[in-house]
Amino acid sequence: MKTFDPTDFIPGVSLDCVIFGFDGSRLNVLLLRLRGFDEWALPGGFIKTDEHGDDAALRVLKERTGVSDLFLQQFKTFTHPDRTKVHVQELLRKGIIDENAREYFTSRFISLGYYALTNHNIVKPAPDYLSEECAWHPLDAVPELLYDHRAILEEALEEVRLDLQYHPVGQNLLPKKFTMPELQALYEAILDKELDRRNFSRRVMSYGIVEKLDEHRTGMAHKAPRLYKFKKSAYEKALKDGLSNRW
Amino acid sequence: MKTFDPTDFIPGVSLDCVIFGFDGSRLNVLLLRLRGFDEWALPGGFIKTDEHGDDAALRVLKERTGVSDLFLQQFKTFTHPDRTKVHVQELLRKGIIDENAREYFTSRFISLGYYALTNHNIVKPAPDYLSEECAWHPLDAVPELLYDHRAILEEALEEVRLDLQYHPVGQNLLPKKFTMPELQALYEAILDKELDRRNFSRRVMSYGIVEKLDEHRTGMAHKAPRLYKFKKSAYEKALKDGLSNRW
DNA sequence: ATATATTGTGTTTAATTGACACATCAATTA
DNA sequence: TAATTGATGTGTCAATTAAACACAATATAT
Numbered sequence: 001m002k003t004f005d006p007t008d009f010i011p012g013v014s015l016d017c018v019i020f021g022f023d024g025s026r027l028n029v030l031l032l033r034l035r036g037f038d039e040w041a042l043p044g045g046f047i048k049t050d051e052h053g054d055d056a057a058l059r060v061l062k063e064r065t066g067v068s069d070l071f072l073q074q075f076k077t078f079t080h081p082d083r084t085k086v087h088v089q090e091l092l093r094k095g096i097i098d099e100n101a102r103e104y105f106t107s108r109f110i111s112l113g114y115y116a117l118t119n120h121n122i123v124k125p126a127p128d129y130l131s132e133e134c135a136w137h138p139l140d141a142v143p144e145l146l147y148d149h150r151a152i153l154e155e156a157l158e159e160v161r162l163d164l165q166y167h168p169v170g171q172n173l174l175p176k177k178f179t180m181p182e183l184q185a186l187y188e189a190i191l192d193k194e195l196d197r198r199n200f201s202r203r204v205m206s207y208g209i210v211e212k213l214d215e216h217r218t219g220m221a222h223k224a225p226r227l228y229k230f231k232k233s234a235y236e237k238a239l240k241d242g243l244s245n246r247w
Numbered sequence: 248m249k250t251f252d253p254t255d256f257i258p259g260v261s262l263d264c265v266i267f268g269f270d271g272s273r274l275n276v277l278l279l280r281l282r283g284f285d286e287w288a289l290p291g292g293f294i295k296t297d298e299h300g301d302d303a304a305l306r307v308l309k310e311r312t313g314v315s316d317l318f319l320q321q322f323k324t325f326t327h328p329d330r331t332k333v334h335v336q337e338l339l340r341k342g343i344i345d346e347n348a349r350e351y352f353t354s355r356f357i358s359l360g361y362y363a364l365t366n367h368n369i370v371k372p373a374p375d376y377l378s379e380e381c382a383w384h385p386l387d388a389v390p391e392l393l394y395d396h397r398a399i400l401e402e403a404l405e406e407v408r409l410d411l412q413y414h415p416v417g418q419n420l421l422p423k424k425f426t427m428p429e430l431q432a433l434y435e436a437i438l439d440k441e442l443d444r445r446n447f448s449r450r451v452m453s454y455g456i457v458e459k460l461d462e463h464r465t466g467m468a469h470k471a472p473r474l475y476k477f478k479k480s481a482y483e484k485a486l487k488d489g490l491s492n493r494w
Numbered sequence: 495a496t497a498t499a500t501t502g503t504g505t506t507t508a509a510t511t512g513a514c515a516c517a518t519c520a521a522t523t524a
Numbered sequence: 525t526a527a528t529t530g531a532t533g534t535g536t537c538a539a540t541t542a543a544a545c546a547c548a549a550t551a552t553a554t
Binding site: 052 | 257260297298321326327357359409
């Protein structure tokens with residue numbers, strides 16, 4: 001593995017990714033456990049000297065998940081001057097960081113917060129060079145996090161919920177073909193609230209972003225639910241221009 | 248005036264403020280014209296080594312406007328690697344920048360975008376040390392801007408319009424006591440669309456954030472409109488928790 | 495005193511949302 | 525093989541919300 005070279009990156013700026021994965025019933029967030037730490041951390045990284053922040057985030061996401069087609073959104077930049085102070089000394093003390101990178105890591109960092117939405121099942125979690133574990137954690141059982149990562153996570157979740165009010169969600173979280181109950185379960189997981197099955201379906205159809213297929217999901221007990229798929233162009237138009245109604 | 252000392256600030260990170268001022272009928276944005284340039288620029292600045300980004304923005308706002316009580320919102324960070332390239336060479340060539348700051352200014356910058364809302368009339372526009380003019384420009388007559396500032400302005404405006412859907416607006420843009428038509432004019436200026444006078448008033452009252460006063464604005468022709476004021480605690484609660492309905 | 499133009503309030507209608515009932519059907523089980 | 529099960533698909537009705545509109549009130553100007 002290539003060692004970390006601080007001169008490849010712009011100093012004092014990091015990015016942290018809140019990666020949400022939907023497993024069919026719950027939202028999960030992908031976390032790393034650093035070597036020698038009990039606390040977990042958000043997957044993050046740095047921006048190369050000639051790299052766009054969004055590209056850096058995509059690079060990090062690809063490295064941690066193996067997935068490159070996911071929904072990515074920058075939502076806030078965290079700039080508290082002491083935001084990493086609590087743990088950075090511990091990081092150095094434990095000798096996790098190369099000698100040549102000590103100065104780079106010691107400085108104050110501001111961090112670009114991104115959130116990503118992806119399908120839990122297509123992700124192959126891969127630790128980075130600082131960590132020994134990379135794993136999903138359900139939102140209601142998030143362990144202690146390093147730095148200000150808990151706050152970043154909370155704000156990301158709020159942001160997802162807000163974005164949901166105006167923009168379609170599902171493209172990167174569900175299989176190509178999905179049932180209405182599956183889509184509803186996703187919305188319920190994000191909003192953490194139950195929705196009426198019948199009103200939900202009416203609303204979704206009114207947006208014109210999904211298309212009924214002449215197929216059903218069979219193999220399960222009970223009535224076989226119909227399959228739908230997103231209408232690519234309408235979905236993307238709605239991503240850009242927004243939806244008229246809210247949840 | 249104290250000269251600019253690059254070591255006071257963190258490198259490679261700037262902030263740009265889109266300051267919106269309401270003059271009673273139109274939204275205006277505060278711009279600077281740099282010495283020797285025809286183009287204008289957003290008021291901006293840098294973050295001191297131990298300063299929170301939000302505090303840096305407040306400092307810049309205070310310097311440019313004299314006002315410290317305004318609504319401030321970070322909305323996006325701009326990270327295109329070439330975002331300042333077009334003009335930074337010109338800036339150096341024109342000798343606007345001190346010798347000791349050339350290296351600081353030459354490097355790539357990412358910029359935190361903030362927008363601010365304030366009352367046009369209480370602002371005393373003050374140029375910074377790089378510029379010779381500081382003036383309001385109505386939104387429909389914004390001149391050529393430096394760097395990517397036009398894009399930053401557009402995104403700020405979109406953000407204000409979006410925030411308006413969920414949060415109260417007016418506290419920092421209107422006088423303490425204001426009339427319903429004045430508040431409506433503000434909303435119309437931001438949304439760039441006409442609203443029904445009667446439905447508007449009903450909606451505003453339903454939020455419970457304004458209070459009828461037993462006073463009227465006199466001195467103008469026609470029926471004297473009633474004065475209102477914001478209910479401080481309800482207004483702040485709505486800022487934090489959001490409003491239920493949209494525009 | 496009258497005219498003017500704007501403000502304050504109410505009503506009527508349409509659209510949207512929320513709550514709910516019933517028929518349908520794939521797999522299970524008796 | 526037929527009945528049972530439990531979730532799905534569609535429809536209806538009431539309540540709420542939003543949109544469109546009419547008219548009375550009134551501070552200045554003439």
